[in-house]
Amino acid sequence: MPYPFKGVRLPRGGPAPAETTTESEELLFGGPLLYDYGFSRHELAAAGLSFPAMARRIPTMLVLAATLAWRADRRALLAVSVAELGMGLARAFGLVATNRVLLQLFAGGPTPERIRAALPALLLVGLLGGSSVLLSAVSTAATGRLEPKIEGAATVEFLSRAIRVELSAIQDEEFHRLLDSAQFGAAEARRTVGEAVAVANAVIGMVAAGGVLTVLAPVLLPLLVLIAVPRAWGAVRTARSRYASVQAWLGHMRASRLITSLLTDQRAAAEVRVHGVGAWLLRHFTQMSRANEAEQTRLARRRAGTDLASAALSGLAALATYGVLYVLLTDGQLPLAVAGTAVLGIRSGVASITAMVSQLNGLYESALYVGDLHQLCRVGDRLAIPSGGAALPERVGALELKDLTFSYPGRAEPAVDRVSLTIEPGTVIALVGANGSGKTTLAKLICGLLRADSGSLTWDGVEIGAADRDAWFGRIGLLAQDFQRWPFTARANVVVGRPEARVDEDGIRRAADFADAGSVVTGLSNGWSTILASGYRNSEEISGGQWQKVGAARVAYRDPVLLIADEPTSALDARAEVDAFRRIRGLAAQGTTVVLITHRLAASASADVIFVLNQGRLVEQGSHEELMAAGAASGPDGYAALYRLQAAQYVAEARIVGSANPSALYAKSEHCPSKSGIPCARNPERNYVHDHDSQAQSDSGSEPGEA
Numbered sequence: 001m002p003y004p005f006k007g008v009r010l011p012r013g014g015p016a017p018a019e020t021t022t023e024s025e026e027l028l029f030g031g032p033l034l035y036d037y038g039f040s041r042h043e044l045a046a047a048g049l050s051f052p053a054m055a056r057r058i059p060t061m062l063v064l065a066a067t068l069a070w071r072a073d074r075r076a077l078l079a080v081s082v083a084e085l086g087m088g089l090a091r092a093f094g095l096v097a098t099n100r101v102l103l104q105l106f107a108g109g110p111t112p113e114r115i116r117a118a119l120p121a122l123l124l125v126g127l128l129g130g131s132s133v134l135l136s137a138v139s140t141a142a143t144g145r146l147e148p149k150i151e152g153a154a155t156v157e158f159l160s161r162a163i164r165v166e167l168s169a170i171q172d173e174e175f176h177r178l179l180d181s182a183q184f185g186a187a188e189a190r191r192t193v194g195e196a197v198a199v200a201n202a203v204i205g206m207v208a209a210g211g212v213l214t215v216l217a218p219v220l221l222p223l224l225v226l227i228a229v230p231r232a233w234g235a236v237r238t239a240r241s242r243y244a245s246v247q248a249w250l251g252h253m254r255a256s257r258l259i260t261s262l263l264t265d266q267r268a269a270a271e272v273r274v275h276g277v278g279a280w281l282l283r284h285f286t287q288m289s290r291a292n293e294a295e296q297t298r299l300a301r302r303r304a305g306t307d308l309a310s311a312a313l314s315g316l317a318a319l320a321t322y323g324v325l326y327v328l329l330t331d332g333q334l335p336l337a338v339a340g341t342a343v344l345g346i347r348s349g350v351a352s353i354t355a356m357v358s359q360l361n362g363l364y365e366s367a368l369y370v371g372d373l374h375q376l377c378r379v380g381d382r383l384a385i386p387s388g389g390a391a392l393p394e395r396v397g398a399l400e401l402k403d404l405t406f407s408y409p410g411r412a413e414p415a416v417d418r419v420s421l422t423i424e425p426g427t428v429i430a431l432v433g434a435n436g437s438g439k440t441t442l443a444k445l446i447c448g449l450l451r452a453d454s455g456s457l458t459w460d461g462v463e464i465g466a467a468d469r470d471a472w473f474g475r476i477g478l479l480a481q482d483f484q485r486w487p488f489t490a491r492a493n494v495v496v497g498r499p500e501a502r503v504d505e506d507g508i509r510r511a512a513d514f515a516d517a518g519s520v521v522t523g524l525s526n527g528w529s530t531i532l533a534s535g536y537r538n539s540e541e542i543s544g545g546q547w548q549k550v551g552a553a554r555v556a557y558r559d560p561v562l563l564i565a566d567e568p569t570s571a572l573d574a575r576a577e578v579d580a581f582r583r584i585r586g587l588a589a590q591g592t593t594v595v596l597i598t599h600r601l602a603a604s605a606s607a608d609v610i611f612v613l614n615q616g617r618l619v620e621q622g623s624h625e626e627l628m629a630a631g632a633a634s635g636p637d638g639y640a641a642l643y644r645l646q647a648a649q650y651v652a653e654a655r656i657v658g659s660a661n662p663s664a665l666y667a668k669s670e671h672c673p674s675k676s677g678i679p680c681a682r683n684p685e686r687n688y689v690h691d692h693d694s695q696a697q698s699d700s701g702s703e704p705g706e707a
């Protein structure tokens with residue numbers, strides 16, 4: 001496995017990345033989590049991290065921090081800049097004034113006179129010291145104002161990209177890594193300003209000390225630079241290896257976060273306890289933590305080594321500086337008073353260097369993450385769902401799919417393979433087929449979440465690629481079995497169906513009545529204001545079936561033109577399920593087009609058109625009657641055979657209890673004024689038990705129960 005960045009290696013003699021793979025990683029995640037930096041071939045490739053490249057980036061980083069701050073609060077940035085510059089100047093003039101004081105004190109004449117002569121310069125030193133303190137306070141206050149604003153703005157930048165990218169990007173591993181890394185960037189952006197200010201301050205201090213030394217003893221200046229260089233090298237080296245390590249271990253961090261959240265997750269709580277998954281996962285967590293601890297130890301050792309080397313080199317340079325000073329003094333080339341100021345200048349310069357190094361370290365690391373945030377913004381903008389485009393006509397027409405094909409990345413076989421079909425407005429169409437046959441993928445293509453590789457998808461004649469996708473989304477409602485259960489109030493869980501619209505209390509109640517969610521809310525201790533989660537004040541858990549009713553109310557509140565219902569009744573009891581399907585048909589009667597995905601063929605039987613998928617291909621289509629009439633011709637996996645198989649489970653039972661006609665509840669609505677004004681297909685009312693009986697008998701001459 002190639003290791004990430006040029007020049008950044010795992011410790012000599014230490015474990016190679018592949019060898020750090022733990023048993024837990026293998027078992028839980030199917031292989032090493034340590035990142036394979038194959039992403040140099042990927043568009044998300046990290047910028048070069050060689051030493052010169054990084055040194056060149058330092059000014060860019062300062063500009064980056066300044067840009068963030070400028071956008072967040074210009075006045076505060078100006079206040080910080082002026083205060084820091086003032087402090088640097090005060091330090092430079094302070095040194096000059098100190099030099100004056102020393103010159104006066106070491107001059108000839110009686111001591112009181114020398115002191116009196118030094119007094120004005122002494123006062124200036126005090127004045128400059130006092131203003132430094134004041135300016136420092138101004139800088140602290142302004143930085144404090146800036147930092148939260150920057151963090152807030154950076155977080156919004158991050159989140160706004162995350163919510164706008166195409167679904168395929170969200171499912172892409174590389175993009176997810178960038179998301180994870182950039183997430184640190186949003187938090188680090190806040191620190192960048194303080195660190196940049198401190199670095200700038202230290203640089204000003206160094207320039208001030210350097211300026212004074214240039215005037216007093218120019219030969220000392222290159223030596224001051226020599227003191228600085230090893231420190232800067234050490235800082236960059238440490239930051240670089242920390243950053244590279246974090247990048248390589250992002251997968252581990254994500255896995256650890258995942259395990260932590262699973263161990264405290266309410267939905268996992270039962271298995272965590274009853275199946276003993278808790279202790280098992282904790283053991284794996286501990287094993288993976290150990291690997292991470294080893295990496296931290298490696299980093300600490302590496303840092304200690306780097307610090308030692310850079311301090312030793314810097315110390316040698318300092319020693320050489322004082323040696324030169326000694327020679328200058330003993331040769332009489334430098335008066336004692338000037339030498340005293342030079343010592344102060346060197347000390348001040350070294351202090352500035354030390355401060356700069358420690359801040360640069362932090363700044364460097366922060367700026368790398370902020371760089372990731374910028375990269376995320378760039379990539380996110382490129383992968384964003386386009387805004388604008390052709391408007392969809394007011395009149396709602398048919399959805400037409402022609403040779404629509406889609407493959408998931410890395411999959412050899414297409415999930416949807418050259419599917420052509422038409423969905424007339426105001427009809428209920430059912431997508432049926434075996435597990436993995438492509439129903440959900442096709443539904444995602446229809447609602448614009450996934451983009452087809454080839455073929456065309458038009459609505460009212462407008463091709464999805466050219467259409468305004470927000471307008472497309474605006475026409476669609478989603479009711480999936482795994483719909484989002486927002487841990488907010490019951491009211492919020494309904495109004496989230498139309499999040500931007502003004503809250504309409506009557507609309508909420510109508511939607512709740514329609515979906516039979518009113519009775520669920522009535523039973524809650526705080527009614528509509530109850531938080532539908534546990535662990536909060538005024539919160540209550542509700543059952544899976546009750547959630548499905550709330551989800552249905554959300555969709556009813558949304559009042560979509562096209563409803564995609566993917567196993568919408570999986571958690572409902574028998575009566576509630578029948579009612580729900582009747583309501584879904586009711587929606588069609590009001591003009592909503594319904595795409596129903598279900599394995600309950602009794603429910604799909606009442607659809608106007610049934611499309612049967614097999615391995616991504618559309619293999620059958622027609623009304624229930626037409627498909628049943630096809631009978632044996634459609635084969636053992638065909639609709640008719642599967643329908644009989646399911647129906648057979650109930651028929652014998654229905655006969656025993658002398659059941660009244662249950663499928664009448666699924667029957668199609670008589671009235672169908674579609675939103676578009678186009679009349680929807682209408683079939684005779686049907687009793688599926690009868691249908692089944694008669695069909696089965698006519699097809700095979702045997703009783704279905706005997707099949």
Ligand SMILES: Nc1ncnc2c1ncn2[C@@H]1O[C@H](COP(=O)(O)OP(=O)(O)OP(=O)(O)O)[C@@H](O)[C@H]1O
Nearest residue numbers: 171408411415433434435436437438439440441442
């Ligand atoms: N995000 C994904 N990445 C890769 N492959 C996927 C992804 N989602 C689905 N698939 C694959 O695409 C194929 C079609 O899946 P899809 O979910 O559309 O089937 P389905 O008919 O809805 O199945 P089910 O009845 O089980 O819900 C399957 O082979 C599935 O493994």
